[in-house]
Amino acid sequence: MEYTELADYPLPAGVVTEWTPTAEEGDWTTDDRRLSYAHLEHARRAVEIGDDWHSEWIGTAFRIGHRLDRDAMATTLRRWYARHEAFRSALDHTRDVAEGEPAREDEFTRRIIAADKVDVAARRDAEPSSSTRVYLRVDHIFNTRINPLRWPHCLVVTVEPTDDAESFLLVFGADHTVMDAYTQVFAIKELTRLYEAALTGRDDSLGVFGSYLDFSHAERDHGSRLDRETAEVTRWAQFLSPRSDASCASQPDPMPAFPVAPDVDHDDVVAGATLPPYQSSLSRWLLDPEQTDRFNRACKALGANMQAGIHTALCIANQRVTGCSDLRFISPVHTRTELQWGEAAGWFVGLVPVHLRPGAADTFGAAIGPVAETSREHKELGTVPFHPIAELIGHRTPPQFVVSYIDLRGAEGADAWDEMDARVLRSATRSSDEVYFWINRINTGTNLSARFPSTHPGATRVHRFLRAFEQVLLEVVERGDTTFAEPQRTVGAGEPGSVGGA
Incomplete structure (x- = not known):
């Protein structure tokens, strides 16, 4: 889809x-x-x-x-x-x-x-x-x-x-x-x-x-019972505290923004310049069905699931692009926690703070375990409404970097979506700094949809990151593992740098 x-x-x-x-x-x-x-x-x-x-x-x-x-x-x-x-x-x-x-x-x-x-x-x-x-x-x-x-x-x-x-x-x-x-x-x-x-x-x-x-x-009743001492509020406050650890040098802000290499300046907007009114958008297939199956089997062989594999690939891409392997983002999750909300129409969405930490791992295989563990660290916070927590801790910045992974293969009727030309849609979005990645696994493969700033260098950074992410996925598909360091490219005959080349 x-x-x-x-x-x-x-x-x-x-x-x-x-x-x-x-x-x-x-x-x-x-x-x-x-x-x-x-x-x-x-x-x-x-x-x-x-x-x-x-x-x-x-x-x-x-x-x-x-x-x-x-x-x-x-x-x-x-x-x-x-x-x-x-x-x-x-x-x-x-x-x-x-x-x-x-x-x-x-x-x-x-x-x-x-x-x-x-x-x-x-x-x-x-x-x-x-x-x-x-x-x-x-x-x-x-x-x-x-x-x-x-x-x-x-x-x-x-x-x-x-x-x-x-x-x-x-x-x-x-x-x-x-x-x-x-x-x-x-x-x-x-x-x-x-x-x-x-x-x-x-x-x-x-x-x-x-x-x-x-x-x-019912959600408002839940939110009204929160206070500064509530455990969920304390955990959000800790996640959104000012960053001082070097492992998050590429994401220094309390609310995680899209990672930037520490030695790269942030976007500079020329005074009086007119910014594009809407964000850039893309949708592309990361893996076909056979590649998706191979990637999933590689994750299973390492004792984890595909979501953990996707998160680990994001960490490796971040390391290759920014020099930091830790990755912080906000993950949207559904709040349909009771059968009565199962297929009701509405906005059943909660937010989970995510801080992926592969530690000293230098390969996909070594990192997937720690990444899976840290990705689950705050999972239960998704059922607690974020808005009253933000008010309690005085945090007004909306989510800046959002990553969603969903496996939709089990949805009823999913096997007919391709034949029905079915797609879910979103309108064009106005934002100067938000970056959203939606990664969906369905019967026809693994798809990425993204929206991000239209301006340079913001758009360039996102494209560079996504190229690295896709490359990591393909390396795991091909070999069952990969390293945090970008593999040396084999130079073909006749190319610059090859033996006998010009």
Whole structure:
């Protein structure tokens, strides 16, 4: 499953239909359940940005192998909204707070609407559009109409390809407050089954799950019990304390940023220069299925799993690029800790601080054990909300360097994703310094998606690091092990430096 921006998805030419949930104003009621910490912070940021809010969504694109039936699709989307209370909630901004003041609950009023009070309006084009015009249309809809302060929070567009009358593409975009990466993935199976059930009259065989609104309220109760002496708060404070150890010389800041060689200056921005508004983005396959299997078997032979192998390869890449083998980052993890949250739509994401320490190891095989151990050091912190901890310890810097590894092979329907042209999507992102790596293992191999600064030298550093990372993976695939030192390249005949060369 690739994780890309919409611009990188091969949208077909075809007839576009916009599907917009609708509701009567008088059917909404006030709801007293508290917002999750992430939801509250996200909404507060939307208030601060105001009319400049743009390109802040996540979504999914995939093909359904049936003709598009408008009645069946309308039924599908009504049922989708009915199944997830998060989709049927809205926020009203009711009061302002002083500049710099933390987000407060009483800034917003939450409203909800009953499942049977949501309808769906369809707007179908009379003529097909080119692939470019389809992209521009979908991108504009999602960029300008999806907002945490504006309902609906999830919009759907379908495209009936001009070259295939027996299938159609479904693309949806949503605000992050009602969706996370797992929701993006689960929706492929869910929407396909709902559509087929509406088309055929058969049962969809889908499970029923709880409400993200209930989870959010429970999370706030959890957060309210934290104080400065709570063990989880103390551990985060230690992780985010000023760095003095030489092993983290490439990442000196309390909140880990992307590593930089200690003797390299940080980015210098010329006064008055205009920075690119959006980050660079890439998605590429690191390993094919056979290479992935060989890498995994090498990790297993060393007594570890593939995640530990990926983390060890990151450490070796860091050593080769910056001279430091330790690596610090933030790892996002899901907080679906109870069965009732299993496939509920919502933002079920926690943060784990990670400090990988291979110690004195100088080979992949020797390092994978210590790296696996240190990667698990703070694992349980992912279920504790970070926002109240950040307030308690006075830390306002958001995550700067984020690394995610997920094995999605076990997800229901994963074996059909390639045939369905399925991809999870993200909008373009505005940030001058954040670096995010998403590494996904699926049936078709191991994929890397990344976003990072567009400016030099920031972008150059990321590309150099990723080249080193990919090289380490391939060395392990080839030999079952590798060294922290970059192997000497064998010079081919006729190349500069070879015997008899020019």
